[in-house]
Amino acid sequence: MRLGHVSLKVLDLEAALDHYTNTLGMLVTHRDGDERVFLKGWDEWDKYSLILNAASEAGVESIAFKVEKPGELDDFLRRIDASGIAVAEVGQGELPFCGRAIRFQLPSGHTMFLYAEKAFVGKLVGATNPEPWPDGLKGAGVHWLDHVMLMAEVDPARGINKVAETVDFFRDTLDFHLGEQVMAGPNADIQVAAWMFRTTTPHDFAIGAGPRAGLHHIAFFLDDWSDVLKTADILAKRRVKVDVTPQRHGITRGSTTYFFDPSGNRNETFAGLGYLTQPDMPVITWTEEELWRGIFYHTGDEIGNFLGVYT
Structure with missing residues (x-):
């Protein structure tokens, strides 16, 4: 259905957090101590679209796309397996704040997830008589x-x-x-x-x-x-x-x-x-x-x- 999130590796979690909140204007929705932080744009409704992971090297840890219905995961699992790519089921919550998912490695070598359910938090402007943008955005105020x-x-x-x-x-x-x-x-x-x-x-x-x-x-x-x-x-x-x-x-x-x-x-x-x-x-x-x-x-x-x- 759409790009759900990117899990990113960063060398300095605090410096990265300052960048993505104060330069780009993203919002923190959850933090796991000194290990990782979850963020979203003000115009996004799912809990996060970006994960920052403290790591010894920079780059992408994984990408994830959201499908419309949970039943579609079974169909994609069969299709991916039939294509010759190894695919594994991921239990509810193993992908943070998400329902069950499937994980596989793209031909490019990158790890990708498909999931259907993620915790909902809503847009910052709400869904009833919303203003066109929220007050108090920092930096660029990116939408999504x-x-x-x-x-x-x-x-x-x-x-x-x-x-x-x-x-x-x-x-x-x-x-x-x-x-x-x-x-x-x-x-x-x-x-x-x-x-x-x-x-x-x-x-x-x-x-x-x-x-x-x-x-x-x-x-x-x-x-x-x-x-x-x-x-x-x-x-x-x-x-x-x-x-x-x-x-x-x-x-x-x-x-x-x-x-x-x-x-x-x-x-x-x-x-x-x-x-x-x-x-x-x-x-x-x-x-x-x-x-x-x-x-x-x-x-x-x-x-x-x-x-x-x-x-």
């Missing part, structure tokens, strides 16, 4: 966790393309749709990046090529371009390390700013719908020579080591 982009190994010389394998799995087994893709190589037949959706936005999940599995970024939704600009000011004011100043994507058409949390995990604030997706929408393809125009539409230039640096 919008999407996640992972990195997977691609090595044509060795016949390895974990991007394509993961895309096939999301499409054929999990019923995702392919919105956009980048094709590279002499014959433009190597899929090196993809943006996939289950909702009506350009992407709920994205994956790109790299030398190893990892996390490229997690993204948080804002209303519009002016909010992206305001976020950039907040980043500067709080001396946050900025990766890419406000830009427009060609791919997905979204307005964006990229920056890093204190552990080096890349964040994005992503604004605007971009465009409406539907299951019958034709796939948009970008060619290798126009890759950077697709990523950063205004200049079409490579910015830093945007594709090479990730956790």
Whole structure:
């Protein structure tokens, strides 16, 4: 149904907590001592969309998507098993504040959960005669966790393309749709990046090529371009390390700013719908020579080591 949460590894829990609450404006909903913290955006209704885990290295611990009905978990368990991927049942509460779930490893090497039930806390503005936004938001005041982009190994010389394998799995087994893709190589037949959706936005999940599995970024939704600009000011004011100043994507058409949390995990604030997706929408393809125009539409230039640096 949608991206449920990302479980993130951070080097300094207190520094990370300061970043995600005071820079991004997320709300703490639970804390397990010095080990982990659960957070949500003000416009989200489930208990959390982000888990911060104290760890010795940065990166992603797991991602989780929510399905609509508990019975769908049994169907997905059968389908994942039939695809040749090992899948395990997870009892109620083993995934924090969630009902039963299933766990498996993506072809990319990342751990993923599917679940149907999570503790409900409601939007900060409530559900009866709500105001358009709550008072007292900190920092950027992000609405919700919008999407996640992972990195997977691609090595044509060795016949390895974990991007394509993961895309096939999301499409054929999990019923995702392919919105956009980048094709590279002499014959433009190597899929090196993809943006996939289950909702009506350009992407709920994205994956790109790299030398190893990892996390490229997690993204948080804002209303519009002016909010992206305001976020950039907040980043500067709080001396946050900025990766890419406000830009427009060609791919997905979204307005964006990229920056890093204190552990080096890349964040994005992503604004605007971009465009409406539907299951019958034709796939948009970008060619290798126009890759950077697709990523950063205004200049079409490579910015830093945007594709090479990730956790």
